[in-house]
Amino acid sequence: MKKMNLRFCCSSHMKYVILLLAIILSSDLYSQITPSIELDSINSNSSREEIQRYFGFENVLFKYTTQPYDLTMNVNESANFLDIGPLYLMILPLLLVFVAIKRRKFQMIASLGLVLYMISCLFFSKIVTSENQFIASDQLESEIQNQENFSTTGKILIPIYKEMANIFRPVYNFLDGHIQLDQLTYPLVFIGFFISLFLSVRIAKLSFKKLVIIYLSFGLLFFLLSAGILWYGFLLIPLSLLIINRTYQKFQTPLLNNVFYKSTLFLFALCILGFFILRLSNIQPNDSVQSKGKLLFYSNIFAYSVGHKSESESLDLVFPGISSTLDQINSDQDLIYKIGTSLTIHIDKNNERIFTDNQLSMFYSLFQTYGSAQEVFKALKAYGFTYFIVDLHTSSIDRTPDKSLTKKFVLLLESLYNNPNLTLLSTDRRVQVTTNQGTKSINAVFGEIESYGNYAVYRLD
DSSP: OOOOOOOOOOGHHHHHHHHHHHHHHHHSOTTTTTOOOGGGOOOOOOHHHEEEEEEEOOOOHHHHHHHHHHHTTTTTOOOOOOOSHHHHHHHHHHHHHHOOOOOOHHHHHHHHHHHHHHHHGGGGGGBBTTTSOOGGGGGHHHGGOOOOOOOBHHHHHHHHHHHHHHHHHHHHHHHHHHOOOHHHHHHHHHHHHHHHHHHHHHTOOOTTTTHHHHHHHHHHHHHHHHHTTTGGGTTTHHHEEEEEEHHHHHHHHIIIIIIIIIHHHHHHHHHHHHHHHHHHHHHTTTTOOOTGGGGGHHHHHHHTTTSSSOOHHHHHHTTHHHHHHHHHHHHOEEEEESSSSSSGGSSHHHHHHHOOOTTTTTHHHHHHHHHHHHHHHHHHHHHTEEEEEEEEEEEGGOOTTHHHHHHHHHHHHHHTTTTTTEEEEEEEOEEEEETTEEEEEEOOOOSSSEEEEEEEEEEEO
């Protein structure tokens, strides 16, 4: 599981942040108490929590209609490895409009339609604050008073986003409340596909007609089956470039040659240069000012690759304190219950020994069955599990409106705290604790956090 920065999208979810901090900082919480969250209030669904975060949680019709925009602008899930740049959505539709439609009047109408589509998608978009948080446009009413927290770009876009929300929210609510849009979605998708296919066949003189048909067919499969997960559609990227290039070669007009073609080459060159610099510098969206650019070179990985450091020393630099724990895990060959982390590759016979529960669905089911944290871990011990590995950033991927994964993570933290059936073997989280000798910094999961850390490994006693 890739490490992701802990981030909650809007103030409506702050109660879960407060609850999470209360669990971490509390000194009076015991594993046998009644869970602070009603179990029946958790809508536990692993597929929904993992896959749908790429697709969005709005009505299914709007998921499909805004998917090109969402993938381009990273609306639902933001990360460098999901960024394809804006040029495909900017150039390809406009180019096809000008080559597929001959009359200037209809070209202008189609171009206006594309602009209106982009504007309508702003209703489902986000604004970036100066704290690198994302505020959804339909929640601006509650956030508009805190404009000092927004970036310069965000302040410029606030009135635009607000007006878009005012225009499209009543339309969205009406359609969502009066029409069974789910029943219309797939017919409309197939109608759009066959219209596009008809237009491509109609322009039969195009030498790349087969290429366009392949592009549309694969695009339909991606559209219907990918759930907005970008890497399932990587084939569309080179196909898009081929179509753009072949279109320019086939339609030798002054407008296409002198304006579109040269502008496209310049924009793609600029985009490629920007992506190269971004990947090389390894600057992440939520990096602090002090750390920006410092991940350009991983000295510990380089030291291992040239033989200056051993594997265990290098592991401890990445995950402090993990090497001795992994030695113990690999020496006894017992079963492991794992929630997230990238430690799988360092565990012997991981395909036989590890049970993965990244979305905590099994843990939630066990808690429902056994009713208390102690009984859950007793049951896991009886099933043959000896080790329990936790990714401390598990809740950071939660994009569900009801924060179901965050609730389950809170339930997990409650279960781990002061549980007599567990012994903490190692963690890279640093906390401050107060003892009779004063305040000191230690490696632990619960306490006043100094460094959030990435993992915790427990032994079931």
